[in-house]
Amino acid sequence: xxxxxxxRTKLFLILLCVLSAMFAPNLYFQFALVxxxxxxxxxxxxxxxxxxxxxxxxxxxxxxxxxxxxxxGTWRTMLIxxxxxxxKVYACGMLAGLVISTTKVGEFLSAMxxxxxxxxxxxxxxxxxxxxxxxxxxxHYIKDAMRLRDASPTPWGFLKAPAMTINCIYxxxxxxxxxxxxxxxxxxxxxxIENPKPRTCLVKIQMRSADFLTMVFFxxxxxxxxxxxxxxx
Amino acid sequence: xxxxxxxxxxxxxxxxGGLKNINLTIPDEQxxxxxxxxxxxxxxxxxxxxxxxxxxxxxxxxxxxxxxxxNLFDLPMYRIAEKVGSVFQNPRTQFFNVDTDSEIAxxxxxxxxxxxxxxxxxxxxxxxxxIENLLGRNIFALSGGEKQKIAFASVYxxxxxxxxxxxxxxxxxxxxxxxxRAHLRLIxxxxxxIVVAEHRLYYLMDVADRIVYLDNGHIxxxxxxxxxxxxxxxxxxSMGLRALDLQDEKPICxxxxxxxxxxxxxxxxxxxxxxxxxxxxxxxxxxxxxxxxVGHNGAGKTTFSRALCGLHKETSGSYLWNGNPQKPKERMxxxxxxxxxxxxxxxxxxxxxxxxxxxxxxxxxxxxxxxxELGLAPFRARHPNTLSGGQKQRLAAATSMVCGKxxxxxxxxxxxxxxxxxxxxAALIQRLSKLGKIIFIVTHDxxxxxxxxxxxxxxxxxxxxxxxxxxxxSIPMIKEIFDVRRTK
Amino acid sequence: MQTxxxxxxxxxxxxxxxxxxxxxxxxxxxxxxxxxxxxxxTFYMPVGSALLCGPVYLLMLAKVQKRWAATILGAIxxxxxFVTGMHWAMALGYxxxxxxxDLVAGAGRYRSKKINSLSYILLSLGGTASYLVFFADPDGWxxxxxxxxxxxxxxxxxxxxGTTWILVIMLAGTILAAAVSAFIGCKMMKKQFEKAGIxx
Numbered sequence: 001x002x003x004x005x006x007x008r009t010k011l012f013l014i015l016l017c018v019l020s021a022m023f024a025p026n027l028y029f030q031f032a033l034v035x036x037x038x039x040x041x042x043x044x045x046x047x048x049x050x051x052x053x054x055x056x057x058x059x060x061x062x063x064x065x066x067x068x069x070x071x072x073g074t075w076r077t078m079l080i081x082x083x084x085x086x087x088k089v090y091a092c093g094m095l096a097g098l099v100i101s102t103t104k105v106g107e108f109l110s111a112m113x114x115x116x117x118x119x120x121x122x123x124x125x126x127x128x129x130x131x132x133x134x135x136x137x138x139x140h141y142i143k144d145a146m147r148l149r150d151a152s153p154t155p156w157g158f159l160k161a162p163a164m165t166i167n168c169i170y171x172x173x174x175x176x177x178x179x180x181x182x183x184x185x186x187x188x189x190x191x192x193i194e195n196p197k198p199r200t201c202l203v204k205i206q207m208r209s210a211d212f213l214t215m216v217f218f219x220x221x222x223x224x225x226x227x228x229x230x231x232x233x
Numbered sequence: 234x235x236x237x238x239x240x241x242x243x244x245x246x247x248x249x250g251g252l253k254n255i256n257l258t259i260p261d262e263q264x265x266x267x268x269x270x271x272x273x274x275x276x277x278x279x280x281x282x283x284x285x286x287x288x289x290x291x292x293x294x295x296x297x298x299x300x301x302x303x304n305l306f307d308l309p310m311y312r313i314a315e316k317v318g319s320v321f322q323n324p325r326t327q328f329f330n331v332d333t334d335s336e337i338a339x340x341x342x343x344x345x346x347x348x349x350x351x352x353x354x355x356x357x358x359x360x361x362x363x364i365e366n367l368l369g370r371n372i373f374a375l376s377g378g379e380k381q382k383i384a385f386a387s388v389y390x391x392x393x394x395x396x397x398x399x400x401x402x403x404x405x406x407x408x409x410x411x412x413x414r415a416h417l418r419l420i421x422x423x424x425x426x427i428v429v430a431e432h433r434l435y436y437l438m439d440v441a442d443r444i445v446y447l448d449n450g451h452i453x454x455x456x457x458x459x460x461x462x463x464x465x466x467x468x469x470x471s472m473g474l475r476a477l478d479l480q481d482e483k484p485i486c487x488x489x490x491x492x493x494x495x496x497x498x499x500x501x502x503x504x505x506x507x508x509x510x511x512x513x514x515x516x517x518x519x520x521x522x523x524x525x526x527v528g529h530n531g532a533g534k535t536t537f538s539r540a541l542c543g544l545h546k547e548t549s550g551s552y553l554w555n556g557n558p559q560k561p562k563e564r565m566x567x568x569x570x571x572x573x574x575x576x577x578x579x580x581x582x583x584x585x586x587x588x589x590x591x592x593x594x595x596x597x598x599x600x601x602x603x604x605x606e607l608g609l610a611p612f613r614a615r616h617p618n619t620l621s622g623g624q625k626q627r628l629a630a631a632t633s634m635v636c637g638k639x640x641x642x643x644x645x646x647x648x649x650x651x652x653x654x655x656x657x658x659a660a661l662i663q664r665l666s667k668l669g670k671i672i673f674i675v676t677h678d679x680x681x682x683x684x685x686x687x688x689x690x691x692x693x694x695x696x697x698x699x700x701x702x703x704x705x706x707s708i709p710m711i712k713e714i715f716d717v718r719r720t721k
Numbered sequence: 722m723q724t725x726x727x728x729x730x731x732x733x734x735x736x737x738x739x740x741x742x743x744x745x746x747x748x749x750x751x752x753x754x755x756x757x758x759x760x761x762x763t764f765y766m767p768v769g770s771a772l773l774c775g776p777v778y779l780l781m782l783a784k785v786q787k788r789w790a791a792t793i794l795g796a797i798x799x800x801x802x803f804v805t806g807m808h809w810a811m812a813l814g815y816x817x818x819x820x821x822x823d824l825v826a827g828a829g830r831y832r833s834k835k836i837n838s839l840s841y842i843l844l845s846l847g848g849t850a851s852y853l854v855f856f857a858d859p860d861g862w863x864x865x866x867x868x869x870x871x872x873x874x875x876x877x878x879x880x881x882x883g884t885t886w887i888l889v890i891m892l893a894g895t896i897l898a899a900a901v902s903a904f905i906g907c908k909m910m911k912k913q914f915e916k917a918g919i920x921x
Contacts, residue, residue, distance in 0.1 A: 089805055106335045119735070121793060124793055125739065125800070134743075135747055141574065144544050147544060148565065149591050149636070150591055164580075164590075171909070176576060178737075180740060181737040184740075186285060186321065188736065189732050191391065192311040192343040200346060200351065204348055583916075618918065
């Protein structure tokens with residue numbers, strides 16, 4: 001049985017996660033937060049994602065501890081700063097990735113409609129998420145096309161011939177984007193996206209006990225951090 | 234019933250695609266095939282029925298379109314969407330969701346079908362269209378043909394009274410076209426009204442009840458299939474229409490004197506993300522060869538053609554050019570691919586500039602003669618994006634000639650081309666062949682192969698299954714490869 | 722009868738904004754990624770982000786030509802930065818500057834290339850917000866960035882590099898990079914997209 005959370009729950013979890021990452025008093029808490037997200041991923045049926053995310057983070061933690069202990073001087077500052085940013089963003093990024101991969105577009109639109117968030121914001125966000133993989137596909141085609149014309153799709157190629165590289169990247173990408181914008185909106189309006197009736201959803205949008213339980217877990221974690229900090233001071 | 238009364242329409246800044254004084258009545262349960270050259274107005278006609286004109290496309294419009302007596306111009310798009318379902322040409326840009334189930338349900342969700350009924354309807358739809366295997370998948374992982382089936386399923390799930398299809402077969406292979414025909418028969422048996430605008434006619438000949446021919450914005454013919462079949466081949470071709478029956482197509486490509494081969498592949502194996510795709514390919518090609526690469530989706534046609542151009546890295550075996558082994562970099566230098574979506578490879582701001590784009594010391598006279606030779610000289614100042622699909626392909630071919638490439642790969646060059654453009658493309662390829670280029674064509678188009686290719690290379694099960702000359706004797710086998718018998 | 726163009730944002734406009742937001746995000750990340758993780762260069766991240774997005778932004782405005790486009794783009798960037806755990810001020814900066822950029826571009830009825838370029842420069846300044854917070858309160862900044870205030874050397878480095886002239890360079894650099902990007906974008910619009918019939 002896979003855990004399937006309501007999109008509204010996921011939004012709230014993201015908020016809690018951002019706060020938890022911000023307030024985390026030390027590395028242990030950061031790691032615990034990532035573990036918590038890993039567990040959530042595993043329960044949602046994303047075993048591989050959970051495992052990969054946690055192992056990578058464990059390595060980063062080990063590396064951080066090593067840096068703090070061994071290194072000195074500029075290198076240390078540079079790396080600590082870099083790692084500081086990684087630690088800061090890692091948990092939130094991991095949760096955001098999990099949320100995006102487990103939330104269906106229709107589900108997102110319906111849940112946002114329940115929260116009275118206007119379509120003017122939710123449709124662009126849904127389209128944006130749907131379009132990101134397309135950019136990757138486009139980029140593969142463009143790389144092929146550039147290589148066949150003796151243009152190199154690398155930073156080095158850019159330095160050699162900046163004007164040409166700029167054209168090669170922007171022109172097909174933006175042309176394809178405009179074309180997709182036209183055709184995708186046609187495909188949406190001919191299937192009634194402008195219908196003013198409240199949208200229904202293939203997946204049932206409902207807060208279940210699992211939603212509340214998950215929220216309680218994350219909220220408790222945040223509370224524990226705050227208490228720890230208060231006691232620590 | 235759809236009634237068009239004295240409808241005229243013109244787009245703001247284009248002479249093409251307009252309609253003049255159209256009077257057309259389509260009774261319920263009729264299946265109408267709209268045909269005609271590119272730019273004749275058949276797409277525009279479908280846009281009048283699904284309300285995209287006037288609500289999406291601006292322009293000068295007169296007349297009336299009635300749907301069951303209601304004036305369509307007064308209805309909002311979402312009301313029309315409940316009655317008229319539309320499927321379009323490009324499978325990549327039609328989906329709004331990332332997973333197939335949601336995409337099938339998308340139209341129903343907009344119509345606010347209750348949640349309890351929706352799951353049931355998705356399953357029913359998948360069953361009726363025999364696409365159960367596509368449920369629960371990521372759309373980005375599907376082939377073009379599978380995406381097109383999902384687009385059809387999404388409309389089918391809404392259960393509209395009228396189906397509009399605008400060149401639905403453009404990006405499909407023979408097997409997928411066969412499935413599309415089965416889907417059309419299914420909705421026909423359910424008493425739906427169907428309007429299809431198409432260039433490929435053969436698969437619709439036993440589905441359509443009526444064939445409407447448009448020429449330059451006018452209705453220039455309105456036949457039953459029986460009457461339509463009686464048109465002579467010459468007459469049909471002069472109207473710019475493609476074959477009605479693939480069985481009748483014969484190779485027309487004259488054999489050329491044999492030349493010694495310059496390209497040789499020895500034991501070439503290809504893998505994609507460490508999974509073997511093709512094994513132990515051996516092949517020879519001489520200057521002027523025109524070789525069709527055919528096979529099912531996933532047979533490795535794309536991987537093979539990318540490897541020929543040096544773009545695919547996971548490869549072993551040797552590629553010999555005049556007996557000398559070629560590295561991928563060298564292959565990249567000497568070869569060129571005209572992509573299926575040619576827009577990705579046009580970078581410059583004018584046709585003229587495109588020809589010499591990226592060349593350090595361009596040969597202006599060579600560029601000029603090439604443009605003249607390919608009939609692009611009148612467009613030299615135009616932006617490549619304003620050209621038609623066929624003209625863009627021509628321009629891509631022109632750039633390859635200016636760059637002095639010896640090997641050319643065309644990837645699905647006939648998708649979306651009308652008869653005239655196909656004939657012109659065939660002539661272009663013949664000319665490139667005469668110049669001594671080696672040409673590979675990835676294609677599903679049997680009619681085009683008959684017109685153009687000298688050999689057919691059939692890839693399946695990870696190897697070359699057949700390597701046949703396109704001659705009278707081998708035609709039965711080629712027909713089998715293309716599944717032509719099945720469409721009879 | 723001339724067909725009527727609808728007022729307000731249509732579905733086509735919303736889809737266009739969504740698609741161009743995706744491109745904007747990708748280019749902003751690619752441009753900023755080299756700078757972000759380095760304490761000396763981190764101040765110049767907005768410069769990198771500003772350098773690549775100009776053509777995307779200008780083409781989006783040219784395609785939509787209506788109020789709200791820039792605001793929605795700014796709001797989407799705000800949400801993304803917030804959700805991925807970036808500094809809150811950066812997220813807020815994009816939201817506010819998105820509204821400002823919208824108002825400015827609106828003054829030229831979204832058609833003037835010069836005013837649209839100016840609006841892009843303003844939007845790009847949204848990325849500098851988290852650093853402005855640093856100058857207002859360096860210790861608090863380091864605390865939220867690192868999650869704990871223990872790593873004194875980082876703050877020291879930030880303090881040492883974070884002098885007033887850095888602030889000036891960061892702001893001027895962002896404005897300059899955005900201007901260059903907008904300039905390239907304008908040229909590209911004129912040379913390519915207007916001729917190609919992609920803009921209205």
